[in-house]
Structure formats: structure tokens, C-alpha cells
Amino acid sequence: MAIFVEGVHKRYGDKPALAGLDLEVKPGTVHAVLGPNGAGKTTAVRVMSTLLRHDEGVVRVAGHDVRTQAPAVRARIGLLGQHAALDEGLAGRQNLEMFGRLNHLGARRAGLRADELLDRFGLADTGRKPVKQYSGGMRRRLDLAASLITDPEVLFLDEPTTGLDPRGRSEVWSAVRSLVGGGTTVLLTTQYLEEADQLADRITLIDAGRVAAEGTADELKALVGADRIVVVLRDAARLAQAARLLPDPTVDPDSLTLSFPVADRMAGLALTLRALEGAGIEALDLAVRRPTLDEVFLHLTDREEVAA
Known part of the structure; x- marks a missing residue:
């Protein structure tokens, strides 16, 4: 060493x-x-x-x-x-x-x-x-x-x-x-x-x-949690419908965003695309979001500052 x-x-x-x-x-x-x-x-x-x-x-x-x-x-x-x-x-x-x-x-x-x-x-x-x-x-x-x-x-x-x-x-x-x-x-x-x-x-x-x-x-x-699929919709009126199509999503009406955890990133993306396209719901953005080191830091130290 x-x-x-x-x-x-x-x-x-x-x-x-x-x-x-x-x-x-x-x-x-x-x-x-x-x-x-x-x-x-x-x-x-x-x-x-x-x-x-x-x-x-x-x-x-x-x-x-x-x-x-x-x-x-x-x-x-x-x-x-x-x-x-x-x-x-x-x-x-x-x-x-x-x-x-x-x-x-x-x-x-x-x-x-x-x-x-x-x-x-x-x-x-x-x-x-x-x-x-x-x-x-x-x-x-x-x-x-x-x-x-x-x-x-x-x-x-x-x-x-x-x-x-x-x-x-x-x-x-x-x-x-x-x-x-x-x-x-x-x-x-x-x-x-x-x-x-x-x-x-x-x-x-x-x-x-x-x-x-x-x-x-x-x-x-990985200590903080799984990757998440994040979807941003174009139409606020379709938000509730999209939420019913996805597995237990977290919904943010202000940003028209839905997100849910996935174990398999590619399978999660494929599932989301099929569900939204099948219902004719248009997404402005669709991405996989990984936990950040900031989240790891706050989770493991239970503090608000990063440091020197």
C-alpha cells in the first residue's frame, strides 16, 4: 500500500x-x-x-x-x-x-x-x-x-x-x-x-x-438508493394519467415531473417509453438519474455542509 x-x-x-x-x-x-x-x-x-x-x-x-x-x-x-x-x-x-x-x-x-x-x-x-x-x-x-x-x-x-x-x-x-x-x-x-x-x-x-x-x-x-427514471411531461393535464401508468412514481406538479426507482436502468427506460407512447403522452425529457455524492454525504453524515 x-x-x-x-x-x-x-x-x-x-x-x-x-x-x-x-x-x-x-x-x-x-x-x-x-x-x-x-x-x-x-x-x-x-x-x-x-x-x-x-x-x-x-x-x-x-x-x-x-x-x-x-x-x-x-x-x-x-x-x-x-x-x-x-x-x-x-x-x-x-x-x-x-x-x-x-x-x-x-x-x-x-x-x-x-x-x-x-x-x-x-x-x-x-x-x-x-x-x-x-x-x-x-x-x-x-x-x-x-x-x-x-x-x-x-x-x-x-x-x-x-x-x-x-x-x-x-x-x-x-x-x-x-x-x-x-x-x-x-x-x-x-x-x-x-x-x-x-x-x-x-x-x-x-x-x-x-x-x-x-x-x-x-x-x-448505491448506499443511498437505486437509480431513478425521471420524466418531464409537456402537458400538465396528462400528469395524473401518466402517474397511473408508472410504478409508484413521485410526482412534482410544479415541474411536471414524475420519477420512480429502478433496479435495471435499460428495462426501466423501455417500460416508461412503452407506457407513455401507448397512451399518447408526450415527454419533454426522459432520463436516468443516479444518486449524487451530495446525497451520500448528507445521508451518511446527517449534516448540511460539505467540508474542509
């Missing part, structure tokens, strides 16, 4: 931040950690990245124990926090060279690595511009490049796209996919459930410092 966490506890005074956390992350994958505010996500990342000592349990990253082999762990990881760690007065290339020198690469190697990363993240044309002239997405990509200056085996991304617009988030997502394609293992915490859905091979939902659920996005969505 790239990351192995078992029975980890961390307390701040008498307040538990982690209460028996278990986590396994396979090499070369993106593993997302979700949870409400105060669930322990950032504490977990700080423990796994050797920035914080846990009270109990076992944590191994890249095959090394974070408590007894912290220098070996640090040599094999990268960390991108919630706030950019860039000098805005310096050019992008100068920032990367500085990080390279701080990591003992030497002047020549730091320069070569800076050029390599600028090209990799689509910043070669702007590498000599000061960071203060960069867009939000460009800054975050540069920050991500800086976290890779030593080519880490495992990369921790703690809410990497917070505050970015959709274009900026998309740029970072593309960069993350490229990293994983190159063999890097990524552990991602995020407040955007869509981000986990788009990027993660597996997702762990934590609440009150322990695992509430874990699986692929589809596996977690």
Missing part, C-alpha cells in the same frame, strides 16, 4: 480529532477523503505527512512509518496545502528554482527541474512572468508543480482547488490526472464533491474522526 493507516487517534486536549481512523490507498491511484467541517480530514493529512504526531495507531506512507522514519517519509512525499506557498514577486521559474535549491537539488539541477515542470503543467510560456500576474488556476498549477520538485511517490492535496473558478478547477484536474498517469499516488481532500466524483478511484467519507463509508463513487451512491 502507498498509504496504510490503522486505528489512528489524535486528540487536542480532551477533544478527539481522529478516533480510530483506518485508511488504505493503493499505489498509482487517486483516493479522495471527504467529510464535514471538523471531521478530521486536515488532521489526517498532517499526520500522514509527518507534520503532526498521532497519539495511537499505525501510519505508514511509501513503506515507512511516519513516527519512527519521518525523514524517509518526507523524502518520498509532496504536500499541497490549502493556501499557495509562492512568492508573488518572483517569476514562476524562479519560484520553482527556489524550491529546488531548498530541497538540495543544486543550481543546475534545480533549473532543469523547473523547466521540466513548467513544460509539464503548461506554464513554459509564462515561466518568466511574476506570479502576481498569474490567474488563479495558473498559480495553483505552479504550486502543484512546486510540490513535485523532488518527484514524490505520494502527493497529498489538501483542498487544492478551493477558491478557483470552474476553468481553474478544470486545469488542476487535468494536472492531477497527468500525475496519476505517470505513477504518482494522490490523496485528495476536497470540499467539492464533484471533484471527488471526477478524479477519485476510491473515496473515504469520514465523520467525527472515523470512517463512515468507503468505496468507489458508484458504490457509495
Whole structure:
């Protein structure tokens, strides 16, 4: 395992931040950690990245124990926090060279690595511009490049796209996919459930410092319930008739929508089409709707906020 966490506890005074956390992350994958505010996500990342000592349990990253082999762990990881760690007065290339020198690469190697990363993240044309002239997405990509200056085996991304617009988030997502394609293992915490859905091979939902659920996005969505067929009618006068034709539908008169759960998506669509066409009822829209990660989150944590 790239990351192995078992029975980890961390307390701040008498307040538990982690209460028996278990986590396994396979090499070369993106593993997302979700949870409400105060669930322990950032504490977990700080423990796994050797920035914080846990009270109990076992944590191994890249095959090394974070408590007894912290220098070996640090040599094999990268960390991108919630706030950019860039000098805005310096050019992008100068920032990367500085990080390279701080990591003992030497002047020549730091320069070569800076050029390599600028090209990799689509910043070669702007590498000599000061960071203060960069867009939000460009800054975050540069920050991500800086976290890779030593080519880490495992990369921790703690809410990497917070505050970015959709274009900026998309740029970072593309960069993350490229990293994983190159063999890097990524552990991602995020407040955007869509981000986990788009990027993660597996997702762990934590609440009150322990695992509430874990699986692929589809596996977690299945915990909430079955897929639903959703029908939007053209004519409000046909709503009651359509409701009698479909199996126990939920009806929303305001939006002229009917929906019902199905075990088999294709069979459900076929049944609906036959029933409506046979009765001469016209549908404006007909679709299969899957449960969302938002619904999983609210169902399993019983809270209204998604989190940091």
C-alpha cells in the first residue's frame, strides 16, 4: 500500500480529532477523503505527512512509518496545502528554482527541474512572468508543480482547488490526472464533491474522526438508493394519467415531473417509453438519474455542509 493507516487517534486536549481512523490507498491511484467541517480530514493529512504526531495507531506512507522514519517519509512525499506557498514577486521559474535549491537539488539541477515542470503543467510560456500576474488556476498549477520538485511517490492535496473558478478547477484536474498517469499516488481532500466524483478511484467519507463509508463513487451512491427514471411531461393535464401508468412514481406538479426507482436502468427506460407512447403522452425529457455524492454525504453524515 502507498498509504496504510490503522486505528489512528489524535486528540487536542480532551477533544478527539481522529478516533480510530483506518485508511488504505493503493499505489498509482487517486483516493479522495471527504467529510464535514471538523471531521478530521486536515488532521489526517498532517499526520500522514509527518507534520503532526498521532497519539495511537499505525501510519505508514511509501513503506515507512511516519513516527519512527519521518525523514524517509518526507523524502518520498509532496504536500499541497490549502493556501499557495509562492512568492508573488518572483517569476514562476524562479519560484520553482527556489524550491529546488531548498530541497538540495543544486543550481543546475534545480533549473532543469523547473523547466521540466513548467513544460509539464503548461506554464513554459509564462515561466518568466511574476506570479502576481498569474490567474488563479495558473498559480495553483505552479504550486502543484512546486510540490513535485523532488518527484514524490505520494502527493497529498489538501483542498487544492478551493477558491478557483470552474476553468481553474478544470486545469488542476487535468494536472492531477497527468500525475496519476505517470505513477504518482494522490490523496485528495476536497470540499467539492464533484471533484471527488471526477478524479477519485476510491473515496473515504469520514465523520467525527472515523470512517463512515468507503468505496468507489458508484458504490457509495448505491448506499443511498437505486437509480431513478425521471420524466418531464409537456402537458400538465396528462400528469395524473401518466402517474397511473408508472410504478409508484413521485410526482412534482410544479415541474411536471414524475420519477420512480429502478433496479435495471435499460428495462426501466423501455417500460416508461412503452407506457407513455401507448397512451399518447408526450415527454419533454426522459432520463436516468443516479444518486449524487451530495446525497451520500448528507445521508451518511446527517449534516448540511460539505467540508474542509
